Amino acid sequence: MKTQIISPLRIVLVTSALAAASLTFISAGGAGSHAARGDKPDKELTSNIVQGKTMPEGTATPSPSPFPRPLVFPPVNFNANISIGIDEACVQILDGPCTNMWTYGGSYPGVTIRRPTGQTTHVTFTNNLDTAAGEMTVHNHGNHSTAVNDGQPDSFLIPTGGSRTYTYDGLEEGANQRGKMQFYHDHRMDVTGRNIWMGLTGMYIVDDPADPPTLPSGAFDLPLTIADRQFDVNNQIPYVFNPDGVTGDKILVNGVYQPYFEAGDRKYRLRILNASNARTYYLTLSSGDSFIQIGTESGLLPAPVVRAGMRIGAAERLDVVVDFAGKLGQSVYLTDVLTGAPLLEFRVNQHMVDDSSVPATLRPLPDIGEPTVTRNWSFDKTAGHWTINGLRFDPNRIDARPVLGTTEKWIFTNPTAKAHTVHIHDVAQQCISRDGAACYPYETMKETWYLDPGETLEIKLKFTDHTGVYMLHCHIVEHEDDGMMTQFEVVRPAPSPRPRPTPRSRPTP
Ligand code: C2O
Ligand code: CU
Secondary structure, X not given: OOOOOOOOOOEEEEEOOOOOOOEEEEEOOOHHHHHHOOOOOHHHHHHHOOHHHHOOOOOOOOOOOOOOEEOOOOOEEOOOEEEEEEEEEEEOOOOOOOEEEEEEOOOOOEEEEEEEXXXXXXXXXXXXXXXXXXXXXXEEEOOOOOHHHOOOOOOOOEOOOOEEEEEEOOEEOOEEOOOEEEEEEEOOOOOHHHHHHOOOEEEEEEEOOOOOOOOOOHHHEEEEEEEEEOOOOOOOOOOOOOOOOOOOOEEEEOOEEOEEEEEEOOEEEXXXXXXXXXXXXXXXXXXXXXXXXXXXXXXXXXXEEEEOOEEEOOOOEEEEEEEOOOOOOOEEEXXXXXXXXXXXXXXXXXXXXXXXXXXXXXXXXXXXXXXXXXXXXXXXXXXXXXXXXXXXXXXXXXXXXXXXXXEEEEEEEOOOOOOEEEEEOOOOEEEEEEOOEXXXXXXXXXXXXXXXXOOEEEEEEEOOOOOEEEEEEEOOHHHHHHOOEEEEEEXXXXXXXXXXXXXXXXXXX
């Protein structure tokens, strides 16, 4: 590696509006902490730090650091029956020695599964790892799976040398599930952090013909998995558990460090997944242009939302459209404001006719009714461990038994000094309020929620189709492994007392 310009924390790289083709480093003086507080300071961030908005058309964006490697995409499997080996593989990431990883199918990220909605999919995983890795379990994050197919942390495991087939029916309440980007990853109790860090993550895209056909598609629909890793001098990534979260100083996109992508001067759809163990990003475009957010974890928004910067916590997804029109001959960087690191260079070097468009309305939310039960979940710390309502995970304890077919209100609070990303399995959730105020327009329906210190979030969810045990946890996976996880069990409604036949009047003798 040559010059490394991942700048010190809180130095933000911007293009200067005054001096074209010159680089300006602005000390963001606390921008990191501002941004870390959430999306509320969007405006502050954009006006004070990322000044690209005022950049004149045609200003060349100089390369802030060498981006020598092409962006790559993992192999895609479109089949109804898929077999994936959980294999050790040496993956070429940096110059020099390859990196030993645990993979789904030999690549990092693992093979992308891409399926039409409403179709049944069987995915068979075979655990080819060394015995020391132990049993595995695979969770299809965001999917409305039956409990036995949900990748339980401590049951239905895949032993060393063994296989397990997970079946997904692609349905939700009798209809096709919504199009969206899910992802699959290991979920083994106590070692999820290690297993994900070692590479056990892959994308799972559900294509839905009910979504607007005019959105950028095909070669203009780019799934991007962002994840950080810490490499040692031999380019290896030994995992050292830290209950506060494991992070690294190199941020990879689709497993590539500082990649470039040769783009046309047109719109692209970016499906962004934060597959990091713990790190939060705040994404901007170096051109100062905005993203048009069209979707979340749970599919398309009711209407697109224009955003200059976007926070993304562990396991969240952002489905956005970016437009490189007028940028021919320039480079535009997808940048993380919190570290100041440019993550991906778009080299806009081809002129293209753009026939795509973003409709003014996308997809209405499903009507899930009004909640009849309220539950409170405190994401807290107790006796030195991350807990929920004061308790660490116990596979033998169930903390809630919602009834199939009902809608509940769940209230999340965070009395700790750290942010958490709260993820609920089984069904998507709709936002009711954030911190007593209206929800962000880009957070109408999700399944992974950023919860800042002191924040309160109210959501509602309807338990459809499946009974059984599901997880609720923080997706900072070291918090999860340390204990910030619990389970709920969806149960059948109690049988209503059977109407008794009217007793016959006895004839009096
Ligand atoms: Cu992505 Cu329970 O996890
Ligand atoms: Cu957490």
